[in-house]
Amino acid sequence: MxxxxxKDEVYLDLQRHLFxxxxxxxAERYDEWLSEILSDDIYYRMDMPQRxxxxxxxxxxxxxxTPIFNDDFASLKVRVGRYKTGFVWAENPMNASRxxxxxxxxxxxxxxxxxxxxxxxxxxxxxxxxxxxRFTVGREDxxxxxxxxxxxxxxxxxxxxxxxxxxxxxxxx
Amino acid sequence: MEKIDDLIDFKTGRQKRLIYSDAEIYDQEMxxxxxxxxxxxxxxxxLEKPGDFIRTYMxxxxxxxxxxxxxxxxxxxxTCTHRGNRLCKADHxxxxxxxxxxxxxxxxxxxxxxxxxxxxxxxQNNLDKSKFGMIEVAQIASYKGLIFATFDEKAPxxxxxxxxxxxxxxxxxxxxxxxxxLIGTAMKVELxxxxxxxxxxxxxxxxxxxxxxxxxMTVTAESDIAGLSVGNSEVDNESAISxxxxxxxxxxxxxxxxxxxxxxxxxxxxxxxxxQNRATAVERLGEIRGEKMWGSQxxxxxxPNLQFLPGxxxxxxxxxKGPGKxxxxxxxxxxxxxxxxxxxxxxxxxxRTFGPAGMFDNDDGDNLQAATEQSxxxxxxxxxxxxxMAMGNEHSRxxxxxxxxxxxxxxxxxxxxxxxxxEMMKADSWSDIPFYNNLEEARATEDK
Numbered sequence: 325m326x327x328x329x330x331k332d333e334v335y336l337d338l339q340r341h342l343f344x345x346x347x348x349x350x351a352e353r354y355d356e357w358l359s360e361i362l363s364d365d366i367y368y369r370m371d372m373p374q375r376x377x378x379x380x381x382x383x384x385x386x387x388x389x390t391p392i393f394n395d396d397f398a399s400l401k402v403r404v405g406r407y408k409t410g411f412v413w414a415e416n417p418m419n420a421s422r423x424x425x426x427x428x429x430x431x432x433x434x435x436x437x438x439x440x441x442x443x444x445x446x447x448x449x450x451x452x453x454x455x456x457x458r459f460t461v462g463r464e465d466x467x468x469x470x471x472x473x474x475x476x477x478x479x480x481x482x483x484x485x486x487x488x489x490x491x492x493x494x495x496x497x
Numbered sequence: 498m499e500k501i502d503d504l505i506d507f508k509t510g511r512q513k514r515l516i517y518s519d520a521e522i523y524d525q526e527m528x529x530x531x532x533x534x535x536x537x538x539x540x541x542x543x544l545e546k547p548g549d550f551i552r553t554y555m556x557x558x559x560x561x562x563x564x565x566x567x568x569x570x571x572x573x574x575x576t577c578t579h580r581g582n583r584l585c586k587a588d589h590x591x592x593x594x595x596x597x598x599x600x601x602x603x604x605x606x607x608x609x610x611x612x613x614x615x616x617x618x619x620x621q622n623n624l625d626k627s628k629f630g631m632i633e634v635a636q637i638a639s640y641k642g643l644i645f646a647t648f649d650e651k652a653p654x655x656x657x658x659x660x661x662x663x664x665x666x667x668x669x670x671x672x673x674x675x676x677x678x679l680i681g682t683a684m685k686v687e688l689x690x691x692x693x694x695x696x697x698x699x700x701x702x703x704x705x706x707x708x709x710x711x712x713x714m715t716v717t718a719e720s721d722i723a724g725l726s727v728g729n730s731e732v733d734n735e736s737a738i739s740x741x742x743x744x745x746x747x748x749x750x751x752x753x754x755x756x757x758x759x760x761x762x763x764x765x766x767x768x769x770x771x772x773q774n775r776a777t778a779v780e781r782l783g784e785i786r787g788e789k790m791w792g793s794q795x796x797x798x799x800x801p802n803l804q805f806l807p808g809x810x811x812x813x814x815x816x817x818k819g820p821g822k823x824x825x826x827x828x829x830x831x832x833x834x835x836x837x838x839x840x841x842x843x844x845x846x847x848x849r850t851f852g853p854a855g856m857f858d859n860d861d862g863d864n865l866q867a868a869t870e871q872s873x874x875x876x877x878x879x880x881x882x883x884x885x886m887a888m889g890n891e892h893s894r895x896x897x898x899x900x901x902x903x904x905x906x907x908x909x910x911x912x913x914x915x916x917x918x919x920e921m922m923k924a925d926s927w928s929d930i931p932f933y934n935n936l937e938e939a940r941a942t943e944d945k
Contacts, residue, residue, distance in 0.1 A: 370854075372682055372683075372684055372685070372853075374588060374589075374682050375586070375587050375588040376587050376588065376589070376590050377587045377590055377592065380587065380590040380591060380592065381591070382546075382549070382590055382591035385545065385546075385591075386589075386590075386682075387543070387589075387680065387681050387682045388680060388681050388682075388844070389681070389682070390681030390682045390683075390684055390828075390829075390844070390848065390852075391844070391845065391848045391852075392684065392848060392852055392853050392854045393848070393854055394845050394848060394849070395849075399762070399849065402716050402717070402856075403856060405715075405716040406712045406713055406715070406716045406856050407712070409711065409712040409715045409716065410712075411711035411712035411715060412712040412859075412860065413709070413860070413863070413864075414859065414860065414862070414863040452863070452866075453870075486588070486685060487685040487686065487687050487824060488684075488685065488686040488687065488853040489687050490686075490862075491686075491688050491689070491690075491859075491862025491863055491865075491866055492854075492858075492859035492860075492862050492863070493853050493854035493859060494854075494859050
């Protein structure tokens with residue numbers, strides 16, 4: 325399938341949205357993320373990778389992908405609600421987070437107002453006794469243009485690490 | 498090393514904190530506990546066809562579990578017998594041979610060394626290949642779908658090792674005629690935690706639920722999920738039990754027959770499944786297990802490092818990586834008989850509650866990490882620490898194996914886990930390790 329690049333103004337607009345979203349998530353402004361960035365029909369998914377031999381022909385029998393996140397708007401709201409209780413002790417004091425978004429590409433889709441957006445996120449956290457944690461994912465998004473501006477309709481990610489190297493994933497990428 | 502008897506006191510529920518940080522003690526654990534116990538390797542369903550393999554660990558030793566041509570199972574150290582390189586780097590898959598990347602030695606999936614490059618020119622045909630096959634574990638056996646192995650040829654049979662714990666395990670493993678399966682791949686997390694702190698938490702610690710998981714408990718309750726009200730101040734001691742005293746294995750179990758699905762968004766689908774299959778469970782397991790336990794929230798601990806929780810339906814193994822580190826692997830577990838929709842709901846619920854981004858699991862890591870780190874300091878490591886809640890409540894119940902105390906908020910199970918730890922750490926061989934499956938036997942073998 326050949327992908328058709330979106331117009332420059334769409335590209336710039338969506339890139340602005342990605343950066344704005346990154347700053348929002350780093351600052352844990354999750355209510356704004358839910359209301360301003362996400363579509364009510366959001367599908368948000370991150371999978372664990374599988375380490376398999378390239379030549380292995382048994383892939384068809386391989387176990388189903390195991391999701392780390394497999395969320396819709398309601399379950400994301402529950403996750404956000406957990407942070408808002410004030411009882412998530414791991415997040416107090418607040419951890420320092422940076423979402424770095426790069427390699428942004430924007431393409432048109434069959435739907436006139438929907439765009440496919442590829443990006444890479446490098447996520448840094450400094451927490452506890454100055455521990456530094458780093459996660460990287462490639463993202464495949466679908467954004468929709470509505471009267472309220474662009475909203476995130478779908479985000480598919482696979483974590484690069486086959487073993488999660490932090491004691492929690494109290495964040496969104 | 499400190500005098501070993503001073504590290505644990507079963508009578509007072511005391512542990513010396515250096516057991517969570519001391520490298521010498523950790524090395525002893527690898528030899529005396531992980532080197533001799535039956536350790537979980539894989540579920541039968543993960544190794545369907547000849548050549549199917551899984552790469553896992555027994556203690557810190559990497560092993561390959563491989564389905565054989567005759568449908569039997571073998572487990573090998575994942576290391577080349579020539580210069581020691583890792584043989585297989587994939588997590589799982591299917592292969593009829595394992596070829597070392599270093600010099601190209603090639604092993605059949607039955608473990609035989611079949612190919613050696615330059616065998617004639619360099620070894621002058623003097624290499625006896627039959628002596629350089631992959632190294633097998635001492636014993637391998639399955640219990641109702643779960644594959645275990647031990648490095649100790651003198652270890653008792655798996656059945657004897659599990660003892661009367663089998664009676665409880667069957668609530669999950671044998672309730673339905675088709676058996677159980679694990680779905681998806683392992684969710685793997687590395688934590689800077691001593692392995693025992695994670696095991697004791699799930700084996701018996703109902704106490705932390707209401708506080709450590711207060712955030713998750715609050716929001717799941719708000720989204721109208723049926724309540725398992727195990728808060729610190731709202732304990733119902735009558736409807737749940739802690740069971741221990743079965744060769745170190747433990748059970749925490751609610752007895753209402755449906756609370757296992759309390760943290761699910763769409764628990765009605767699971768409750769319908771329970772209703773539809775209750776009669777089968779009762780027929781196969783009898784009244785107590787079929788009516789009261791099947792469908793209840795249950796925590797199983799198979800000593801030393803396997804834990805699985807019917808209801809929440811997660812299945813977990815801990816692989817130690819030094820005194821202050823382990824990897825934990827978590828799967829979703831289901832009855833084969835369940836519908837695809839129900840299986841998918843369970844997989845999603847496991848990842849939302851106890852996966853790497855699970856709302857409950859993400860509350861535990863920092864607490865256990867800090868408890869590990871705080872056992873390292875020169876002064877702190879000399880401290881005693883206690884699991885002395887609800888001492889003296891232990892009793893027997895007619896028709897149920899093990900030593901039983903009421904309630905989920907009770908530290909009986911942790912005391913028995915540490916008792917087993919000490920029994921194995923002290924013993925020179927399996928003949929010095931006591932077996933007990935009820936209160937009478939547990940008392941008779943105390944301090945042996």
